[in-house]
Amino acid sequence: MNINGIEIEDTYAEAFDGLFARLLITARDERRLKRAAYSSTALPCTVFNESEAGIEKFLKTNEIDGRISAIIQIWVNYGKNSKEKLEYELGKRIRQGILVVPTTRVFNFLESDEKIDIMNKVGHCGDGYETVEERFGREMINIPIMMGEFLIERFISYKRGIMGGNLWFFCRDEDSALEAGDRAVEAIKKVDGAITSFDICSAGSKVETKFPEIGPTTNHPYCPTLRGRIKDSKVPDNVNSIPEIVINGISLDVVKDAMKSAIKSVLDVDGLVRISAGNYGGNLGKHKIFLRDLLRDLI
Numbered sequence: 001m002n003i004n005g006i007e008i009e010d011t012y013a014e015a016f017d018g019l020f021a022r023l024l025i026t027a028r029d030e031r032r033l034k035r036a037a038y039s040s041t042a043l044p045c046t047v048f049n050e051s052e053a054g055i056e057k058f059l060k061t062n063e064i065d066g067r068i069s070a071i072i073q074i075w076v077n078y079g080k081n082s083k084e085k086l087e088y089e090l091g092k093r094i095r096q097g098i099l100v101v102p103t104t105r106v107f108n109f110l111e112s113d114e115k116i117d118i119m120n121k122v123g124h125c126g127d128g129y130e131t132v133e134e135r136f137g138r139e140m141i142n143i144p145i146m147m148g149e150f151l152i153e154r155f156i157s158y159k160r161g162i163m164g165g166n167l168w169f170f171c172r173d174e175d176s177a178l179e180a181g182d183r184a185v186e187a188i189k190k191v192d193g194a195i196t197s198f199d200i201c202s203a204g205s206k207v208e209t210k211f212p213e214i215g216p217t218t219n220h221p222y223c224p225t226l227r228g229r230i231k232d233s234k235v236p237d238n239v240n241s242i243p244e245i246v247i248n249g250i251s252l253d254v255v256k257d258a259m260k261s262a263i264k265s266v267l268d269v270d271g272l273v274r275i276s277a278g279n280y281g282g283n284l285g286k287h288k289i290f291l292r293d294l295l296r297d298l299i
Helices: 030-041 082-099 174-189 252-266 291-297
Strands: 006-008 012-027 052-059 068-077 105-108 115-117 131-135 138-145 148-153 155-157 159-171 244-249 272-276 287-290
Touching (some): 006 291, 012 155, 030 082, 082 115, 174 244, 252 272
Antiparallel strands (some): 012 068, 052 068, 115 155, 138 148, 159 244, 159 272
16 A cells, blocks of 8 residues: 555554553652653563553643643563562652652552552652551552652552554655654654653564574664665665654554554655554464554545
């Protein structure tokens, strides 16, 4: 299929199940808020059996404490002991990324009957001096810190969602690749419940690797600098940069909506040659999101 001179490859993005929590971070001012949001969501590490996270959106105010805020999501792969893994990863990211930033608070921002008591992994940072109080109509843990108090809602909800939705943009040069990537990321920010844990990912990976001790390695058939050096290159002659946009969402429909919004946002980017997606023949995840199905609403 071809839209505006851009080839849309007849392929699918391969997504898989994950477990996530959705938090609201609030702070006194923008500097503190951004520090906490970026610090707590840095480093996607699910390939190392840890977690990945992303900022869903920033808000000028919220209905809980009225301050500026950010919605973030923290994810782990779904499977055996995934609840325990999520609890551990929540504790690590909140303790080191948010609690240490002055004036911050954390609230649960997900409706679900499944909950994690965050007392053990975060609350006890008060070293036994923490208290449980009713604040803002919620059960909050008050942790005394050197700059006053850190407040976090005691029970954090979690739910099963979709990880790994993705798009690949085959571009003539770095400028068009960055423009397409930036447009896609901004479009996804407008979709409630979706995050891009890598922002623009410059290094898509593959399942097989010569160096398993370091995890996934470069997807060499799609590296433009290897074109002409390897026999299995899949990079067209007029393509010199291929950014990947990876999407997690609270449901399969949310991921599909985010992918549609991203595609729509880039259809007039000068230098974008082809839109594709990454998959591993169905070996990575059970959810296949076909680009042709997404395009029905765009043509």
